Amino acid sequence: MTQPFTVAFDPVAFHLGPLQIHWYGLMYLGGFLGAWLMAEYRRRQGRLPVTKDALGDLVFYAMMGVIVGGRIWYMLFYADIHWIWKDPLALFRVWDGGMSFHGGLLGVLTAGLWWSRRHAMHFFDTVDFVAPLVPIGLGLGRLGNFINGELWGKPSDVSWAMLFPNAHSADVDWAAAHPQWQAALAQFGGLPRHPSQLYEMLLEGVVMFTVLFLVSLKPRPRYLVSGLFGLMYGCFRFGVEFVRVPDPQLGYLAWGWLTMGQIQSLPLILIGVVLLVMARQAPTLRLYTVSMPGKE
Structure with a gap:
């Protein structure tokens, strides 16, 4: 499986002085x-x-x-x-x-x-x-x-599956309960979802x-x-x-x-x-x- 797209956008669009939009x-x-x-x-x-x-x-x-x-x-x-x-x-x-x-x-x-x-x-x-x-x-x-x-x-192996860094702890728990996902976790640092x-x-x-x-x-x-x-x-x-x-x-x-x-x-x-x-x-x-x- 190729490297999935990682969803890691900055939730802040821009700043107006001290305000975060x-x-x-x-x-x-x-x-x-x-x-x-x-x-x-x-x-x-x-x-x-x-x-x-x-x-x-x-x-x-x-x-x-x-x-x-x-x-x-x-x-x-x-x-x-x-x-x-x-x-x-x-x-x-x-x-x-x-x-x-x-x-x-x-x-x-x-x-x-x-x-x-x-x-x-x-x-x-x-x-x-x-x-x-x-x-x-x-x-x-x-x-x-x-x-x-x-x-x-x-978690999924479809070609459009993506990595969500915010889901890392859930990825670890899922891989622990489903050993077949351990390889993907080790390869990508997270699970494609x-x-x-x-x-x-x-x-x-x-x-x-x-x-x-x-x-x-x-x-x-x-x-x-x-x-x-x-x-x-x-x-x-x-x-x-x-x-x-x-x-x-x-x-x-x-x-x-x-x-x-x-x-x-x-x-x-x-x-x-x-x-x-x-x-x-x-x-x-x-x-x-x-x-x-x-x-x-």
């Missing part, structure tokens, strides 16, 4: 900015009958939902639950890492529900509008995980964005775009978990392969199927004229 933060910023620009483009195409200011409110509330929901969900399901009474301020130390997509999604849905009621919009008209925007942030977030050398995959972050970037980012964007180019029945989002994300995440190493504090939850990510993705698959069935009997949304009075 991290790539991961830039990925979040790029995701929010890209979603806002795409949202405004779709609004001007007549996909949502609201003003530019109202759309800005929706994007802002959704951003807050991602951050608040993602952090709380991670701390509840992935962190040592003792933080609640031992170190409650840990909830606010987001710079220490720890965000959950499923929690961020719930945060966005909560923000969307509140915004929809304020603007007398059907909740799923809002969700159908927002769904094609989400993969932008998902894809960039996974790229940030890759640059940080975190959330790596299982699946770049699972790139798999997720491709599937959750590129593929989902492409499909949802193309499907939503034409007016579609209510629930259709949301259903596709839930079904695709749930299936993609469930599948990639088979080659991704689970969070060490949780490990596998059952049968030597079931992970927390898979458990939390199953409801999305089910909801996606239900929404697609509902879409068969739902009205097809019409395009609105952006220049109509009170909408610009």
